[in-house]
Amino acid sequence: MGRTILLIEDEAPIRAVVRDALWSPGDVWLTAPTGSEGLALATAHRPELIVLDLGLPDLDGLVVCRSLRAVTPAPILVLSARHDEAQKVALLDAGADDYVTKPFGSTELRARVRAHLRRTEAAAVRPSGRLVVGELDIDTERRTVTAGGLPVHLAPTEWTLLSALVANRGRTMTHQQLFRAVWGEGTFGHPQQYLRVYITHLRRKIERDPYAPRLIVTEPGVGYRFDLPDPADDA
C-alpha cells in the first residue's frame, strides 16, 4: 500500500535526492516547484506526508507552512540550508513537524520520515493509554511510570511535563509550547528556567543514562522531543 507524498521544492537536484531517499514501491509522488502550486496540490489530493523546502521563489516558507496546516493534518517536514533556531521555532509554531538542515543524509531523512508516519499511525490507532518504550512503562490513565519493573515516583509537575512530551511523541515541542502545556498562560518570571530544571529532574528519573538521554531529546535552541525508538535503528 503506497503513500501519497507531496514534495514542494524548486531546485531539481534536491527533488531528485529527496525522491531517491524516500522512494518505496507503490508510493504516489506529487511535486510542485512553487508554494502556491504546492498548496493547490495539498488541497486537491490529501497527501500523507509533505516535504517543504524553504527557499521557494513565490512565497515565504512560514506562510506556506501555515496555509498547509490549515488544509491538511499530514506531517510537514521542512528543508532549509540555514541553521537558524529562531526560524525553527517559528516554523514549529506555524505547524511544521520537523526541520532538516541541508546537507542531510538520506538515512537521516528516511528515519525522520518514518518516525513521523509512525506517530500519525499510532495516534490514529490509539490516542492515549499505555506506552512501553524499552524498559519504561508509562500508563497515562493510571498515571504511573515504571522503569525496569521498579516504580518511579514523579512530582505532579514532572508528570504533567512527561504527559505533554509523550502526547506529542516524535514531534519537537518548542519551549513555549511545553511551558504553556505545563504551567498555562500568563505566568511571569523566567519560564525557560523552570522548564529546564524539570527536564533535568525528569531525565534523572526515567533515563538509563541521564547524560546520554535517549527518550527526552534536546533540540538545541528550539525545545524538547520524546523520541520513539526506530525499529530500523538496529539495522
Added chain:
Amino acid sequence: MRDRFGGLLAWVGWIGALGALTVAYLPFRDGIDPVYVTLSFLLVVLGGSATGGRALGLALTFIAYFGFHFFFVEAFDSLTMVNARDTFVLAAFLVTSLVASHLVTRARADAAAARARTSEVERLASIGAETLAAGRAEDALRAVIEVIRTTAGVDRGELIPDERAHTRHVQAHELHFPLTAHGQRAGTLVLSHHAEVHLTDAQRRFLTALAHYAALAAERVRLVADAEQAEASRQAEALRASLLAGLSHDLRTPLTTIKAIASRLRGRLPEAAAIEREADRLDRLAGDLVDLSRLNAGAVPIRAEVNAAADLVGAAVQRARDAHAADRLRVVPFDADGSPPVLAMFDFVHALRALSNLVENALKYSPPDSVVDLSVVRDEQTVSFSVADRGPGIAAHEAELVFDAFYRAPGAPMDTGGAGLGLAIARRLAREQDGDVTVTGRPGGGSVFTLTLPAASA
C-alpha cells in the same frame, strides 16, 4: 622705525605749533586776555598727547607752562611773578594740562588695546571657523597653522608629531607649543623665524590660546583618519560576511546531493562512507567560515539564559552519537541525585557549538582507541566543562596559539580535517557569553580543554 619717524614728526610739529602760537600772540601780550593763550596752548597739549603719546604730552605741558610763564605772565620775559593772582592761573593751567594730557594718553592707549583685543577675537573667530569647517581635516589644520603663523609674524609654522618632537632640539629663532586636546597629546607646533622672535606676555598668552585650536584641528585629523579606517574595516567585514553567506548556500546545495547519494550507496560501495564523511567535512568548513566571519562582524546575537549543565552535556553526547563517536566519549557524573541541578548562564546553541568543537577536537587528535572524558565542576562564580584527551598534548608556548584561527600545530597530520577554526570559534563564542576556553596539560599525557561559563542559580 616708522613709529620713531612718526614720533619725530609729531614732536617737531606740536612744539613748532607752540612756537608759532607764541610768536602769534607776542605782539598782543599787553592787552590780551590770558584765556586765549592758555586755551590755545591746552589744545596743543591735547593734540600732542593724542597723536604723540605720553612723553610728548608731558614735554608739551612743561614747554607750554614755561612758555606761558615766561612770555605772557608779568613780568614779561622773565620767570618772576608780579601778581599773586597769576600764581593761581599758572597752577590751574599746569594741573589742567597734566590731567588732560594724562586722560588723552590713557584714552589713546585704551583704544589701542581695544583694537588689539578686537583683532584677537576676530582671529580666534576665524580660526574657530576654520577648525569647524566641513572641509577636509588636513586643510583645516593647515589653515589654522597659517593663521597662527601670521599672527606671530614668523616665517614658518609646522606641526611636528610627538615622536619627532622629542628628538628635535629647540633651535634658536624657534617657538615650541606642545598641543594637547581632550587629554591626549596631538603633537608640537613649531614656529620658526629667520631672526630672534620677541613676544610680549600678552602675545604669548594669545598664541597659546590659538595653539589650542591647532590641537583641536590636529585631533580632528586623527579622528577622521580613525573613523575612515574603522568604516573601511566594517564595510570589508560586512562584505566578507555577505559573500560567505552566499557562498555557504551555494556550497550546501551541491553538498546535499553528494551526501545524499553517498549515503544511499553506503551498503554497495566501500568508498561511500568516505565520500559522505568528506561532504560533511566540507559542510562544516563552510559553516565555520561563515560563523567566524559573522562573529568578527559582530553579527551574531547571543541570548544568554539560565540553562542546565546536564542538558548541555547531553546535547554534546547526542552530537557525538550522530557522528558515530559516542562510544569514545565518557561523561564523569556530576549531578548527584539529591542535589539541585548545576545551572549556568549561556546561550544554548552557541555554548553547545563551543563544547562540541572541544569534544571533536579531542576525538580528532587522540588515538582512535582512547577515550575522551567530559567532566563538569561548579564553583562560586563559574561552571567549568572540561574535555580531557590522551592525545599528544599542547606545548606550553602553543597554549595561546592554538586558539588563533587557521592555526595548525606543526607536525600535525594534514588529513585530520577541518581548517583549524574549531578552537577559535569555541573561544570566541565562550567570550561572547562572559566565559572562556583555556587549555592545560593532563597528568599522564594529553590535554584538558576547559569551557567556563558564568554560574547561575534557580
